[in-house]
C-alpha cells in the first residue's frame with residue numbers, strides 16, 4: 437500500500453528542472469532507495485515533498501488519497517512524514533536526552549527543559565537512545581557530540597516522531613563501520629514496524645543490502661526503477677553514474 441506518492445512533481449531553479457515531472461510511490465513496510473549521480477535531484481525531491489521548497493507543478497498524495505498541490509513544512513508531521521538532512525541538524529545547546537524529549541513531548545524547547553517528564557517519555561527516550569548507542573551520552577550537549585554521534589542523534593529524533601514515512605538523506609555518509617551497522621539496524625526496524633522508508637544513498641552495497649525497491653534519478657528525471665539488482669544492471673544507469 438502506498439503511504440505516499442508524487443504525481444508529476446516539478447521543481448525548477450531558473451531554467452533548470454531539478455525535479456522534472458517525477459511520479460514515485462512509497463509503500464509501508466518497504467525501504468525504497470532514491471539513487472542517482474550528484475546533482476540528479478534527490479535532495480530537492482525530498483525538500484519539495486516535505487515543503488522546504490515550494491513545488492512548481494504536480495502533486496503529493498498522502499494516505500487516503502489526499503492530493504496536495506502545496507505542502508507547508510509545519511504540516512509534515514501531521515501528514516505522517518519525518519526527514520533527516522544531508523547536513524546534520526540537532527539542537528546544540530541542550531542535552532542529548534532533551535533533544536529527544538523535545539520531540540516526544542511535542543512541546544517547545546522550554547517545555548522539554550523545565551517540565552517534569554512522565555516515566556513514559558523518559559522510558560521512550562532511553563529506548564531510542566539505546567537503539568542508536570547514545571544512552572551513555574545522554575547528558576552531553578548537542579554541540580559536544582562528534583559528527584557521527586550528531587547523525588545518530590538526528591536519526592534518534594526522527595525515530596521518535598513515529599511517522600508513517602521517513603526520508604533519510606545519506607544517513608550513512610561519514611560514519612564509522614559500527615555506526616553504519618547501527619543505522620542499518622534502525623532502518624530495518626522502521627521497515628519491519630510497517631513504516632515507509634525512503635533512503636538516499638550513494639553506496640551501492642548498502643542499497644543492495646537494504647532496499648526493496650529503487651528509483652534512479654538523472655538530471656531530475658526518473659531514469660529507471662526496480663529491485664537493486666534490476667536497476668544496477670541497466671546500461672543507462674551505469675552510464676549515468678560513469679558519465680558524471
Ligand SMILES: Nc1ncnc2c1ncn2[C@@H]1O[C@H](COP(=O)(O)OP(=O)(O)OP(=O)(O)O)[C@@H](O)[C@H]1O
Pocket residue numbers: 449454472473474475476477478479480481522
Ligand atoms: N536552492 C537551490 N538553488 C538553485 N539550484 C539548486 C538549489 N538546490 C539544488 N539546486 C540544483 O538542483 C540540482 C539538484 O540538486 P540536488 O541537491 O537535489 O541533487 P542531489 O541528487 O541531492 O545531489 P547529491 O548526491 O550531490 O546530494 C543541482 O543541479 C543543483 O545545483
Ligand SMILES: [Mg+2]
Pocket residue numbers: 478479480522605
Ligand atoms: Mg543530495
